[in-house]
Amino acid sequence: MVARTYTVAFEGVEARLVEVQCALATGMPAFTLVGLPDKAVSEAKERVRAALAALSIALPLRRITINLSPADLPKEGSHFDLPIALALLAAIEIVPREEVEGLVAIGELALDGRLVPVLGALPAAMAAAEAEKALICPASCGAEAAWVGAAPVFAPATLTEALRHLSGQQPLAPAEPGEVLADPSPKDLRDVKGQERAKRALEIAAAGRHHLFMVGPPGSGKSMLAARLPGILPPLSPVEALETSMVHSLSGLLSEGGISRTRPFRAPHHTASMAAMIGGGRAARPGEVSLAHNGVLFMDEFPEFPRAVLETLRQPIETGEVVVARANAHVRYPCRFLLIAAANPCRCGYLGDASRACARVPQCGEDYLGRISGPLMDRFDLRIEVPGVDWRALDLPVAGDSSVVVAGRVAAARAVQMRRFDAHPHLRVNAEAEGAVLEEIAPLDAEGRELLGKVSERFGLTARGYHRVLRTARTIADLEGAAAVRAPHLAEAVSYRLSFAQAR
Incomplete structure (x- = not known):
C-alpha cells in the first residue's frame, strides 16, 4: 500500500x-x-x-x-x-x-x-x-x-x-560564473622562418575556415605552422564560447568552471580509434571532431590514421554535425571545425631528396598519399607543399608579419563575412556558402568565368571543387578588401586547389 x-x-x-x-x-x-x-x-x-x-x-x-x-x-x-x-x-x-x-x-x-x-x-x-x-x-x-x-x-x-x-534556514547565494581564461602561451607566426606560401595559405584558411592539407618532409615546419593557427583566429563570440563549452562540459574539460575565448586546438594521435575521433563508447561521449567545434582539428601524419576513421570525416566536414548512433541512444553533436592535415610525401619522408629517398621512388609516394581517398581529398580547399628549410635560412633575421598583424587582417575579413551573412543566420563564414548564396556573393565576370572554365577542363575539377574554388576566391578578395571576385583571386585559389600530382 x-x-x-x-x-x-x-x-x-x-x-x-x-x-x-x-x-x-x-x-x-x-x-x-x-x-x-x-x-x-x-x-x-x-x-x-x-x-x-x-x-x-x-x-x-x-x-x-x-x-x-x-x-x-x-x-x-x-x-x-x-x-x-x-x-x-x-x-x-x-x-x-x-x-x-x-x-x-x-x-x-x-x-x-x-x-x-x-x-x-x-x-x-x-x-x-x-x-x-x-x-x-x-x-x-x-x-x-x-x-x-x-x-x-x-x-x-x-x-x-x-x-x-x-x-530556508541558511539560503545560498547564487553561484557566480568562472573566469574567462586566456591563452597562456600564444605562439607567433614570426617564429616560423621561411614558408611564406604556407603562411599565406594559413591566413586564407583562418579567414574563411577553409580546410588545409600540407605535404612536406620531416622537420619542414608543418606542425609548427598548425600550432600557430589559433593565434590568428578571432576569439570565440559569446555564443560560440557557450556552444564549445557545453561540449567540453560533457567531457570534463572545463577547468574550475572557466570558459575560454580562445578557439580549441585538438591534435589527436594517428592511433586514435573511431570512437575517440567521432564520438561513442558506452556513454556516447563526444569525440575529437566535436571537441574541436568552432576551433581547429589538426591531424598530423594524416595517411597513418585508419582508413575507416578518415572516411568517417567526410560527412562531418560537410554538415558540421555528427550523430553518434548506438543501440540505446542517438546523440547529435556539433562539429564545425577547421581541419588542418599534414603528411610526409612518402613513408620515409624524403621523396624529393635523391640522396635520402628509398629505392621505391616515386611509387612509394603515390602509394602513401593514395591512402587518402579522392572524395576526402576533394574536401580540402587548400593543398600546399611545405619544402624543407635550408639551415642557412635559420640564421637570417626574422621576417614576415607577426600573428597579431595577421590576426587583424583575418578579423577584418571575418567581420565582412558577418555583415554579408546577416540575412542568413545559419551561415558564418565563406566556407559554408553554397547554392544561390554562393552565386550571390561570388559572381564571376567574363574573364573569371573563362579562367575557371579552362581550369575545370584541363584539371577535371569536380562540381564540389568548382564551388570550393569560388569560396576560397571570395575569401582572398575579402582579405584584400575587394568588393568583387576577380581573375587574380581565382588564379590564387586555383593554385591552392590543384592536387600535388596535378601541380607537377
Whole structure:
C-alpha cells in the first residue's frame, strides 16, 4: 500500500528530462531502483543511504521504490544521487515539497554527505533555463553552470547545505560564473622562418575556415605552422564560447568552471580509434571532431590514421554535425571545425631528396598519399607543399608579419563575412556558402568565368571543387578588401586547389 508519492524533475548529462518518482510503501525495509539503471545508478541507493545516515536521518522501515521514468530510457552515471536524495527527503517531509518542485538537480553523493562534481553541469543549466527552473549542483560545478545566466544556480558543497537552503534556514547565494581564461602561451607566426606560401595559405584558411592539407618532409615546419593557427583566429563570440563549452562540459574539460575565448586546438594521435575521433563508447561521449567545434582539428601524419576513421570525416566536414548512433541512444553533436592535415610525401619522408629517398621512388609516394581517398581529398580547399628549410635560412633575421598583424587582417575579413551573412543566420563564414548564396556573393565576370572554365577542363575539377574554388576566391578578395571576385583571386585559389600530382 503506497503511503505517498512525490515527483521531482531532473536533468541528465544527455540533456533529457526524466522523472524520479519516490513511492513509500509498507513491507520489507528495502531500497530498490527500477528503470534500466546501470551499475553506477544502482549503487546510488547505497550512497544515498550512507549520506543520509551521516546526517543522522533515518529512512522509514518500509519498502522504498525509486522509479526512474521513463523506464525504457537507459540511465547511467552518478549524477542521479542528489535528485534521488532530495525526492526522498521531500517525501518524508524533511524539506518542503514546493521548494523542490522548482528545481533541476544533479550531483553525486559521497558517503559522508559531500557533493561530488559530475559531468554536464553546463547543459543541465541550459535545460533548467528552458524549463524556467533553478539548478542545484555540487559546489565544484557552480561556476561552470552559472555561465548560462538565465537560470539561478545554487551550488552547495554538502547535502547538509542543500537541506538548509531548501528549508530556508541558511539560503545560498547564487553561484557566480568562472573566469574567462586566456591563452597562456600564444605562439607567433614570426617564429616560423621561411614558408611564406604556407603562411599565406594559413591566413586564407583562418579567414574563411577553409580546410588545409600540407605535404612536406620531416622537420619542414608543418606542425609548427598548425600550432600557430589559433593565434590568428578571432576569439570565440559569446555564443560560440557557450556552444564549445557545453561540449567540453560533457567531457570534463572545463577547468574550475572557466570558459575560454580562445578557439580549441585538438591534435589527436594517428592511433586514435573511431570512437575517440567521432564520438561513442558506452556513454556516447563526444569525440575529437566535436571537441574541436568552432576551433581547429589538426591531424598530423594524416595517411597513418585508419582508413575507416578518415572516411568517417567526410560527412562531418560537410554538415558540421555528427550523430553518434548506438543501440540505446542517438546523440547529435556539433562539429564545425577547421581541419588542418599534414603528411610526409612518402613513408620515409624524403621523396624529393635523391640522396635520402628509398629505392621505391616515386611509387612509394603515390602509394602513401593514395591512402587518402579522392572524395576526402576533394574536401580540402587548400593543398600546399611545405619544402624543407635550408639551415642557412635559420640564421637570417626574422621576417614576415607577426600573428597579431595577421590576426587583424583575418578579423577584418571575418567581420565582412558577418555583415554579408546577416540575412542568413545559419551561415558564418565563406566556407559554408553554397547554392544561390554562393552565386550571390561570388559572381564571376567574363574573364573569371573563362579562367575557371579552362581550369575545370584541363584539371577535371569536380562540381564540389568548382564551388570550393569560388569560396576560397571570395575569401582572398575579402582579405584584400575587394568588393568583387576577380581573375587574380581565382588564379590564387586555383593554385591552392590543384592536387600535388596535378601541380607537377
